Amino acid sequence: MDSFINVNGENIQxxxxxxxxxxxxxxxxxxxxxxxxxxxIISFSFLRSAMGLQQNPPNLVxxxxxxxxxxxxxxxVLSQIQTTAYEPYVAEEITxxxxxxxxxxxxxxxxxxxxxxxxxxxxxxxxxxxxPEDPEGAVDLPLQVVVPSFMTSELxxxxxxxxxxxxxxxLVDVVVASALMSMGMIMLPPSMISMPxxxxxxxxxxxxxxxxxxxxxxxx
Numbered sequence: 001m002d003s004f005i006n007v008n009g010e011n012i013q014x015x016x017x018x019x020x021x022x023x024x025x026x027x028x029x030x031x032x033x034x035x036x037x038x039x040x041i042i043s044f045s046f047l048r049s050a051m052g053l054q055q056n057p058p059n060l061v062x063x064x065x066x067x068x069x070x071x072x073x074x075x076x077v078l079s080q081i082q083t084t085a086y087e088p089y090v091a092e093e094i095t096x097x098x099x100x101x102x103x104x105x106x107x108x109x110x111x112x113x114x115x116x117x118x119x120x121x122x123x124x125x126x127x128x129x130x131x132p133e134d135p136e137g138a139v140d141l142p143l144q145v146v147v148p149s150f151m152t153s154e155l156x157x158x159x160x161x162x163x164x165x166x167x168x169x170x171l172v173d174v175v176v177a178s179a180l181m182s183m184g185m186i187m188l189p190p191s192m193i194s195m196p197x198x199x200x201x202x203x204x205x206x207x208x209x210x211x212x213x214x215x216x217x218x219x220x
Contacts (some may be wrong), residue, residue: 002111011061018026022043033147033150033151034107034111034147034150035073036069036070036074036114036219037067037070037076038151038154038155038217039154039157039161039215040063040065040069040070040215041063042067042136042158042159042161042162043158043161043165044057044062044065046158046161046162046165046166047165047207047211048062048164049194050162050165051169051198051199051202052086052169052194052198057123069215069216073216073219074110077106077109077110078108080092080106081102081107082105084102084105084106085099085103086099086103088102100136105139106142108138108139108143108146111146111147111149111150112138112139112146112150113220114150114154114219115146115149115150115153115155116152116153117131119149119152119153119156120138120145120146120149121151122149122152123145123148123149123152124141124145125141127144127145129141157218161214161215163209169198169201172194172198173191173194176193176197177194
C-alpha cells in the first residue's frame, strides 16, 4: 500500500519525497559536472603539484578560486536560464516540466560548444544514437549523452594543461640538479634549492594572471 504525506492539502507519495531529497543532495555534484569547474580545479591542482608545493595554496583557496571563475564563465548561461526559464516559472507562466526543459537548453549548448567531437561520437555510439551533423541537432541529445561527453573533453583538456604547466618547472628542477651535481653537492635535495627559482619564475611571468586568462578564454 502506498504511503502519502499531506503537504498544503495535497497528498504526496513518500517515494516522491525520497527521490526529491536524493536529487537535492546530488545537485551540487551534478551542477559541478555540467560547468567549467572541473577544468579549473584540476588545472590548479596540477600547478600546485608542478611547483612542488604541498599545502600552498590550501585546498579551500583553490576551490574558492575555481568556484568564482566558474561563476564568471557561466554568467551568460545563468542569465539565459534566468530569462528563458526562471522568470516565466516564477510568474507562473510555465509549468515545472517546461521550466526544466527550458533550463537545460542553455546548459546543453554550453557543454556542446566545449565538447570534442570524438567524445560526443563515443557516447552517441555507446547510447546507440547517431551523431548529429549540426549543432542545433545536438541540443536534442539527452543529458546522459551530453554530460559524459562534456566531462571526458574537460578531463582531456585539464590534463593537457597540466602537461604544459609541468614543463617549465621540470626544466628548473633539471637545471638545479645538474648544477648541484657539478658542484659535488649530491646530498643536498634539489627540490629545496629549486623552489625559490620556481616561485621567481612564476612571479616574473605573472603566472596567476596568465593562467586565469588562458583558462577563461579557453571556453566558448
